[in-house]
Amino acid sequence: MELTAEQRKEEQKRRRFIANAWMLMEKTGQAPAPSKDYCQLLVTTEGVIWRWWKISLRRSAVVYPGEWAIAREDVEDDERLMGEIERTFGPDVKDQVIHLCNRSNDFLSKLPQKLLVKIASYLSLEDVIAMAHCSKAFRRCCLTDCLWRNIFLQHHKHISPEIEQLAAEHTWRKIFFTDKLRLQMLMSRQRTQMKLQSNENEIQNKQIVPVNGNEEVSVAEP
Numbered sequence: 001m002e003l004t005a006e007q008r009k010e011e012q013k014r015r016r017f018i019a020n021a022w023m024l025m026e027k028t029g030q031a032p033a034p035s036k037d038y039c040q041l042l043v044t045t046e047g048v049i050w051r052w053w054k055i056s057l058r059r060s061a062v063v064y065p066g067e068w069a070i071a072r073e074d075v076e077d078d079e080r081l082m083g084e085i086e087r088t089f090g091p092d093v094k095d096q097v098i099h100l101c102n103r104s105n106d107f108l109s110k111l112p113q114k115l116l117v118k119i120a121s122y123l124s125l126e127d128v129i130a131m132a133h134c135s136k137a138f139r140r141c142c143l144t145d146c147l148w149r150n151i152f153l154q155h156h157k158h159i160s161p162e163i164e165q166l167a168a169e170h171t172w173r174k175i176f177f178t179d180k181l182r183l184q185m186l187m188s189r190q191r192t193q194m195k196l197q198s199n200e201n202e203i204q205n206k207q208i209v210p211v212n213g214n215e216e217v218s219v220a221e222p
Contacts, residue, residue, distance in 0.1 A: 015069035021046035024100050031088050039088050043100050047071045050081055075101040108138075116141040121150040148172035166190060 021044035031037040036055035042048065048070045054063035070078050076098050086094045108116070120128055120141055128151070132142035141147065149172045153159065167175045 011069075014071075015049070015067065018044055018047040018069045018071065019049050020044075025096070027089055027093065029088060039084070041085060041089065041093075041097070043097055045072070048075050048081065048097060048101065050084060052084075072101045113141060113144070117144055117147045117150075120147055121154075125151065143173065145172045148176055152176045162190060 019042065023042065023044055025041070025043040027041045029039060031039055031052075036057075038053040038055060040049075040051040042051075048068075050068040050070070051065060052067075053065045056063050068081060070081055075081065082094055085097060111119075116138070120131060123131065128142055128147070132139045145167070149159075149167070152167075152172055152175065155176070163175065170178075
């Protein structure tokens with residue numbers, strides 16, 4: 001059915017409105033064999049733009065690119081669009097497009113753990129504790145040693161080797177919330193243990209003395 005000039009104008013206006021909205025996702029790729037068509041998927045806050053470029057091996061063939069613009073509320077019911085997305089990019093991408101158009105996708109929870117820790121490092125201590133109560137993913141992020149090491153650095157500016165070793169034994173979160181007196185006691189205890197271990201190693205080394213190259217004899221302690 002041929003569109004009137006007014007209808008074409010409205011359609012172009014609708015397409016521009018969808019395409020110029022806030023971008024949520026973009027994917028490009030080639031359709032599966034035997035097709036060689038090149039496709040582009042754009043998901044915005046207002047809908048989906050699907051573009052394709054037909055690739056023909058015949059020199060005489062004149063093929064023009066095509067475009068569909070589907071409003072957000074109509075995307076899931078458009079079987080033609082859903083079929084093309086699944087055929088080209090797979091069912092996982094199709095499900096993601098549906099979630100984005102239904103505005104039910106949790107973007108933050110899907111971020112890599114390293115990026116979540118980086119974001120949480122800029123929050124105040126109260127906000128980090130509040131963030132841990134939002135979801136399981138955020139709780140795992142807020143309990144990571146890497147995050148609490150960054151928080152410890154923000155409050156103390158310097159980390160000594162003794163503190164590093166204590167954190168390896170007790171976690172950075174526990175070290176951060178330990179008061180200074182308690183922390184000094186832990187460091188003193190650690191130094192004593194290291195000294196005792198060093199003395200034991202020296203005694204063990206002195207108990208065995210090499211004789212005539214290969215033979216070893218034990219030396220009694222004085």
